[in-house]
Amino acid sequence: xxxxxxxxxxxxxxxxxxxxxxxxxxxxxxxxxxxxxxxxxxxxxxxxxxxxxxxxxxxxxxxxxxxxxxxxxxxxxxxxxxxxxxxxxxxxxxxxxxxxxxxxxxxxxxxxxxxxxxxxxxxxxxxxxxxxxxxxxxxxxxxxxxxxxxxxxxxxxxxxxxxxxxxxxxxxxxxxxxxxxxxxxxxxxxxxxxxxxxxxxxxxxxxxxxxxxxxxxxxxxxxxxxxxxxxxxxxxxxxxxxxxxxxxxxxxxxxxxxxxxxxxxxxxxxxxxxxxxxxxxxxxxxxxxxxxxxxxxxxxxxxxxxxxxxxxxxxxxxxxxxxxxxxxxxxxxxxxxxxxxxxxxxxxxxxxxxxxxxxxxxxxxxxxxxxxxxxxxxxxxxxxxxxxxxxxxxxxxxxxxxxxxxxxxxxxxxxxxxxxxxxxxxxxxxxxxxxx
Amino acid sequence: xxxxxxxxxxxxxxxxxxxxxxxxxxxxxxxxxxxxxxxxxxxxxxxxxxxxxxxxxxxxxxxxxxxxxxxxxxxxxxxxxxxxxxxxxxxxxxxxxxxxxxxxxxxxxxxxxxxxxxxxxxxxxxxxxxxxxxxxxxxxxxxxxxxxxxxxxxxxxxxxxxxxxxxxxxxxxxxxxxxxxxxxxxxxxxxxxxxxxxxxxxxxxxxxxxxxxxxxxxxxxxxxxxxxxxxxxxxxxxxxxxxxxxxxxx
Numbered sequence: 013x014x015x016x017x018x019x020x021x022x023x024x025x026x027x028x029x030x031x032x033x034x035x036x037x038x039x040x041x042x043x044x045x046x047x048x049x050x051x052x053x054x055x056x057x058x059x060x061x062x063x064x065x066x067x068x069x070x071x072x073x074x075x076x077x078x079x080x081x082x083x084x085x086x087x088x089x090x091x092x093x094x095x096x097x098x099x100x101x102x103x104x105x106x107x108x109x110x111x112x113x114x115x116x117x118x119x120x121x122x123x124x125x126x127x128x129x130x131x132x133x134x135x136x137x138x139x140x141x142x143x144x145x146x147x148x149x150x151x152x153x154x155x156x157x158x159x160x161x162x163x164x165x166x167x168x169x170x171x172x173x174x175x176x177x178x179x180x181x182x183x184x185x186x187x188x189x190x191x192x193x194x195x196x197x198x199x200x201x202x203x204x205x206x207x208x209x210x211x212x213x214x215x216x217x218x219x220x221x222x223x224x225x226x227x228x229x230x231x232x233x234x235x236x237x238x239x240x241x242x243x244x245x246x247x248x249x250x251x252x253x254x255x256x257x258x259x260x261x262x263x264x265x266x267x268x269x270x271x272x273x274x275x276x277x278x279x280x281x282x283x284x285x286x287x288x289x290x291x292x293x294x295x296x297x298x299x300x301x302x303x304x305x306x307x308x309x310x311x312x313x314x315x316x317x318x319x320x321x322x323x324x325x326x327x328x329x330x331x332x333x334x335x336x337x338x339x340x341x342x343x344x345x346x347x348x349x350x351x352x353x354x355x356x357x358x359x360x361x362x363x364x365x366x367x368x369x370x371x372x373x374x375x376x377x378x379x380x381x382x383x384x385x386x387x388x389x390x391x392x393x394x395x396x397x398x399x400x401x402x403x404x405x406x407x408x409x410x411x412x413x414x415x416x417x418x419x420x421x422x423x424x425x426x427x428x429x430x431x432x433x434x435x436x437x438x439x440x441x442x443x444x445x446x447x448x
Numbered sequence: 449x450x451x452x453x454x455x456x457x458x459x460x461x462x463x464x465x466x467x468x469x470x471x472x473x474x475x476x477x478x479x480x481x482x483x484x485x486x487x488x489x490x491x492x493x494x495x496x497x498x499x500x501x502x503x504x505x506x507x508x509x510x511x512x513x514x515x516x517x518x519x520x521x522x523x524x525x526x527x528x529x530x531x532x533x534x535x536x537x538x539x540x541x542x543x544x545x546x547x548x549x550x551x552x553x554x555x556x557x558x559x560x561x562x563x564x565x566x567x568x569x570x571x572x573x574x575x576x577x578x579x580x581x582x583x584x585x586x587x588x589x590x591x592x593x594x595x596x597x598x599x600x601x602x603x604x605x606x607x608x609x610x611x612x613x614x615x616x617x618x619x620x621x622x623x624x625x626x627x628x629x630x631x632x633x634x635x636x637x638x639x640x641x642x643x644x645x646x647x648x649x650x651x652x653x654x655x656x657x658x659x660x661x662x663x664x665x666x667x668x669x670x671x672x673x674x675x676x677x678x679x680x681x682x683x684x685x686x687x688x689x690x691x692x693x694x695x696x697x698x
Contacts, residue, residue, distance in 0.1 A: 078609065080607075080609055121503050121504065121667075121669065123667065180639070183634055185609055186611070187605070187609075187611060187612065187613055187634050188611055188613075188639055189635055190633040190637040190639060220635070222608065
C-alpha cells in the first residue's frame with residue numbers, strides 16, 4: 013500500500029509527463045474502442061436495414077427446372093412452406109410473399125432501371141406501415157397499374173403522380189414484356205439501396221411476370237429481432253426438407269458466399285417439380301460478416317502497432333525517470349528499501365498510468381461515440397445501410413473491451429519492466445555517488 | 449362442240465382462279481428461311497459493324513468479328529472497335545453464353561437474349577434462325593413492302609422460353625427471304641422492328657442481307673444499323689470456339 017502511495021506521489025511530481033504518457037495510452041485505447049464499437053454495431057445495423065429492404069429474416073424460394081435446363085424461381089403453392097414454418101415455430105411478425113422484377117422504366121425519352129416489388133396493399137402491412145410520401149400516396153395504388161417510386165427515380169424520369177410510364181422487363185421465364193404504370197406516389201430519397209426499389213400492385217406485377225395471381229417468388233418471415241434467426245432458419249430448413257426436395261443448406265453455409273453456392277448447386281442438377289432454397293439474412297450477409305470480422309482483427313492489429321510505439325516511449329521515459337531519481341533510489345535503498353520494492357514502485361507507477369490512461373481512453377471513446385450518435389446523417393445518406401435511422405451507433409462487447417484493457421496494462425508493465433529491474437539492481441553506494 | 453369448249457374454258461378459268469388463291473406452304477417457307485441462314489457443316493465468319501443512335505446522345509459504333517459453327521450451335525463474337533472495348537467477346541458453349549473482359553481476365557455469364565453492348569442487337573440475332581423450331585404460324589396474309597409482294601406471317605412462340613412471344617414476319621413472295629420482323633411482348637405490345645434491307649451477300653450459296661436496321665419501339669428514337677462485311681464460309685480451327693481463343697485474341 014505504501015508502495016502504491018509512493019507511486020502516486022511520484023507520478024504527481026511530474027504532472028505534464030504523466031499526462032502525456034497517460035494521454036498516449038488513452039489515445040491508443042480510444043481509437044481501438046471506437047473501431048470495436050463501430051464494428052460491433054456495423055453488422056447489426058446492416059442486418060436490420062437489409063431485413064427491411066429484403067422484407068424478412070428467413071426466406072424460401074421455389075426453383076423449377078425446365079426441360080431445356082433453365083431455372084425458374086416460382087412458388088406456385090405455399091401450403092407446404094407455411095406448414096413447415098409452423099412446425100419450426102417461427103415467431104413471424106410479418107409474412108411477406110414477394111414477386112419482383114428488374115425493369116427499365118421509360119418516360120418521354122428518359123429511362124431508369126430499378127427493381128419493382130409486387131405488394132398486396134390490401135393484406136400486407138409490412139411495407140405500407142413504413143412508407144412515407146413526398147408526393148401522392150397510397151390512394152393512387154387503387155389503380156391496378158399504380159407504382160410507388162423514390163424521388164431520385166422520379167427526378168431522373170421527370171415524372172409526377174398521375175404520369176403514365178412504360179416498363180420493359182422479362183417474364184419469370186425470360187420472355188420480353190412491356191407494361192404500363194401510373195405514378196401513384198413518390199417517396200423521399202431512401203438512400204443508395206432504397207432508391208433502386210419501386211413498389212407496384214402484386215396482381216399486376218404477377219401479370220407482367222406471366223405468373224398466376226396466387227403465385228410469387230420469395231416467401232419471407234420477418235422476425236421481431238435478429239435473435240434466434242439462424243436457429244429458426246435451421247428448424248425451417250429441416251421442416252421443409254422433411255416435406256420436399258431442398259438445396260443443401262448445410263453445404264452452402266460452408267461456402268464464403270452461401271447464396272452463390274445455392275445457385276451453383278442448381279446448375280449441375282436436374283429435377284422434376286419444385287426444389288426449395290431456404291436461407292437467412294445471415295446467409296445473404298455472409299460476406300458483410302467477414303467485413304465485421306476484418307474490422308475487429310484490424311482493431312487488434314492497430315492496438316498492437318499503436319502500443320508498440322507507445323511502449324518505446326514508456327520504456328524511454330522510465331529510463332529517464334530512473335536516471336532522474338538515481339540518488340533518491342540510493343537513499344531509499346540505504347534506509348532499508350528492498351530491491352523488489354524498488355522494482356514494484358516503478359511497476360506500480362506504470363500500472364497506475366496504464367489503468368488511468370485506459371479509463372480516460374474509454375471515457376473519451378464513450379464521449380466521442382455519444383457525440384457521433386447524435387449526428388443525424390439522414391436517411392438519404394450513402395452510409396444509410398450502416399446507420400440506424402440515420403444515426404451512427406456503436407456496440408461494445410464487455411469481454412473485448414476488458415481484453416483490450418488487459419493488453420494495454422500488460423504491454424505497459426512489460427515496457428516499464430526493464431528500467432524497473434535496472435533501478436532495483438542499482439548499488440546504493442554507486443547511486444548515491446552519482447552526480448547528474 | 450361449242451358447249452365443250454365453253455366447259456373447258458370455264459374449268460381452266462376456275463383452275464387459274466384457284467391457283468391464284470392457293471397459298472404456299474408457309475411452314476415450308478419458315479423452314480427455308482431457317483435453312484438459308486443455317487451454314488450447317490460450313491463455318492461462317494463475318495465482320496459486323498453496328499451504329500446505335502439514341503436520343504440526345506452521339507451515335508456509338510461497335511465492330512465485331514463473328515465466328516459461327518451452326519452444326520454445333522456455337523458462336524464467338526470478338527469486339528474489334530471501339531478501342532476501349534477491343535478484345536471483349538462473347539462465346540457460346542452448350543447452352544451458356546459467356547462474356548469475356550480482357551481487362552479483368554474474367555468471364556461473366558450472359559444469355560442469348562441479352563443485347564450486344566449498348567446496341568439494339570441481341571446475341572440471338574447473330575446465331576442461326578430457328579423460326580420453324582420456336583414458333584407456330586398463327587396467321588398469314590399478303591401485303592406489299594416497297595417493291596416487293598410479301599407474305600406477312602404472324603408467329604406465336606411454342607414455349608415461354610422464346611424471347612418474344614409473338615413475331616410478325618414479312619417475307620418476300622418471290623424468295624423465302626425476310627424483309628421485316630416485328631417483335632411483340634407477352635402483353636402484345638410492339639417492342640422492336642427489324643428491317644432486312646434487300647441487298648444481299650452470297651455466302652456459300654446462301655443470301656444474307658448486307659444491312660439490317662433495328663428500331664426500338666419502346667425507347668423512341670433508339671435504333672441500330674448493322675452492316676455485314678467480309679463474309680467467308682471457310683473452315684475454322686476448333687480452337688476458335690474455345691475459351692482461350694478470346695484470351696489469346698488480344
